[in-house]
Amino acid sequence: MKNYLKKTICLDFDSKEVQALIAEFKTNDIDEIEKAKGIYLKIRDEWRYNPYSISFDAEKYKASTIAQRDEGHCVDKAILLAACLRGLNIPSRLRFAKVTNHIAVEKLTERFGTNVLTPHGMVEVYLNQKWLKATPAFNKELCEMCNVKPLEFDGENDSMFQEYNGDGQQFMEYLEDYGHFDDVPLTFMRDNMMEHYPEVFNSNKVDYSF
Template identity: 60%
Template sequence: MKYLTTTYYFDFEDTSIQKLIASCKDNSISNKEKAIAVYNKVRDDWKYDPYSISLSKENFRASVIAQKTSGNCVEKSILLIACLRALEIPARLHLGKVKNHIAVERLTEKFGSNELTPHGMVNVFLNEKWLKLSPAFNASLCRKFNVTPLEFDGENDSFLQQYNDNGSLFMEYTADYGHFEDVPLAFMKRNVKEHYPHIFDTDEDITEFKL
């Protein structure tokens, strides 16, 4: 299956990825248990950071992301996909657009909007069906904003925290760009320039910016 292969971006043969999945290689552990374990690891061991964005090709490699301590939603999704494929569990990238409703002051100041795009999540194939899951928001960040962390049970979708624990609207998906076999960097660059034109005052290729 094409969603099991190694690619330039999902370079799971790299030592850094192999170290991440070492504890899950036990054949006595089910694919469901392996998927839950690597999901929790990526969700919580890399802090969510939406403000440092690199669109250079190299920085979207799973092996490069693995060396960091934080990442945005797309980066963390790429890392999780690489881990899942390394464990022979089919996985692919899914992109969309989300609107945040809590703690959006800095987001609005930097991006000119409370919408984030492209927003990354993961599709994983378990028990003969594709599931959606998002490893973006680490548990400590969720607790800070009074939002229940997304748990993944290996059987149901786990990608949307619509409300916080007080019942206030937290986030919503406003567009779905579908799933991708590999990282669609050209599409992502066009998407960023279209939605945040004030950040770029030239037609030059986007590589990296920090907000």
């Protein structure tokens, strides 16, 4: 379990940026579950979801760097949540998957040539002697625009994705599970994206920094 509490280069929870985020939860007045729920909501809604930016600059995948922005894609927000949880002494790890988005995909398909998102990032948090999945990717405002209920995390059950929107139309579908990681797997992420988005990488619009 120690691996899931330690500081890493990317999960730099001792930084002033991450410490500022978790300051309100560093109290004995609320238990671990309430802390996890609170920081989940904070990251879900205070960072807008933006899936269109790809970078291989390792500095951009540090939690302290992400904390200084006001938007990020699913991996960014998962990194930030995992770091915050560790900063609150709650074990956490990253989990990646391949998913399909079925709603509002025109811009996504134009950018990546497909409606498949990979790697899709979420967090696993250890509460009450079990690992739970928490996915803070989609902020409340975006969900309302897409007629989808915001994804909640109750600290007792997995919170992975919204399968349907309010009209019963399929919203997201999980295609492949890549497993969990105790740190940000930068090389895996690069290789995975290069495999799935060759047109993007052949366009020389991606910064290769690791």
